[in-house]
Amino acid sequence: MxxxxxxxxxxxxxxxxxxxxxxxxxxxxxxxxxxxxxxxxxxxxxxxxxxxxxxxxxxxxxxxxxxxxxxxxxxxxxxxxxxxxxxxxxxxxxxxxxxxxxxxxxxxxxxxxxxxVLEVPYPAPLPASESASVLEHGRKLVFEGDAARSLPACVQCHGKAMTGVAPFVPGLLGLPRDYLNGQLGAWQSGKRHAQQPDCMAAIARQMQPEDVSAVSAWLAAQPVPDGGKPVAAHAQALPMRCGGVEVAK
CATH class of the missing domain: 1.10.760.10 (Cytochrome c-like domain)
Incomplete structure (x- = not known):
């Protein structure tokens, strides 16, 4: 029932x-x-x-x-x-x-x-359908960000391997591209929120449509290393305050 x-x-x-x-x-x-x-x-x-x-x-x-x-x-x-x-x-x-x-x-x-605590193998990623230039744009945003637009690199929060950081930051690999696009769009439109200060909302609103498309294309095309296990701690201070990382009320 x-x-x-x-x-x-x-x-x-x-x-x-x-x-x-x-x-x-x-x-x-x-x-x-x-x-x-x-x-x-x-x-x-x-x-x-x-x-x-x-x-x-x-x-x-x-x-x-x-x-x-x-x-x-x-x-x-x-x-x-x-x-x-x-x-x-x-x-x-x-x-x-x-x-x-x-x-x-x-x-x-x-x-x-x-x-x-469940350890379940990740499937192989689907082949990328975007051009090499689009994928390179996505890769640069993931690893370097764009300081001119106050866009931190994804790896600064989600870990160098992009498998997340325990206990609060998720990995971004192994996710369908449609889902990644949908969540970034939800933050941009104000339909998704997190605990304040909502760092991802601030980041997503600095991204242009071509940024979202490139980042999601690159992420979705990557294999997941090390079984996707998050690392134990951030290697350096986060680039901005993030309520979902500071507390879990």
Whole structure:
């Protein structure tokens, strides 16, 4: 019943993407009851995260649709912050907000920690479809930024290998290009917010459409090194204050 209630909240395109996965997940649990037993699942995570994996893929490894990002292996603090942001209205996606609106901070923290420790292989990236000049523009913004426009390099916050920094900064590799474009666009338009000061909103608003296209094209074409594990700490001070990194309320 919980999954049916969840599906009723989806728009038709999202419903089409998630419905089959949801009922497959229910069937798997029914055919293998031990999977959700105390012996095999003492924290009940197989059931508690069923709504998550319905759209984000088994073990949160994402899907080929491009609409739902990977959860597995992302830093726990980052995942926790995003759950809070959806629940508390800083991020706008009705299905996520509905699912999370009555869940406590501690419950959300446990879900974040569950996905953070999962080690699931990343698929190989799709071949880049953009020209070499576009990809080079994206690479330069990732590694060098643009000081004239107050654009810091992506690696200054997301780590030299772009696999993220524990516990609050996500990796940017292994994400679908459509998702990267969508999130940068959401920050530019004010539809996505984070804890104040919202550093990514400030950065995204300094980017031109060609910057967004180039960065997303380059990132999406890169293989993910070292299993995508975030590094333990930043090598140097962040280029600007960032509320989602300083605190997780």
């Amino acid at each position: 919980a999954v049916v209630k969840f599906l009723r909240t989806l728009s038709f395109p999202a419903f089409a993407l998630c419905a089959l996965a949801a009922f497959n997940a229910q069937a798997q649990l029914a055919q293998a009851p031990d999977f959700a037993s105390k012996a095999h699942d003492p924290d009940g995570m197989a059931v508690r995260t069923l709504a998550c994996t319905t759209c984000h893929g088994a073990q949160g490894k994402s899907t080929s649709s491009g609409y739902f990002p990977r959860l597995a292996g992302k830093p726990a603090g980052y995942l926790y912050n995003q759950l809070l942001n959806f629940r508390d209205g800083r991020r706008a996606y009705p299905t996520m907000s509905y699912l999370l609106e009555n869940l406590t901070d501690e419950y959300l923290r446990e879900i974040a920690e569950h996905f953070a």
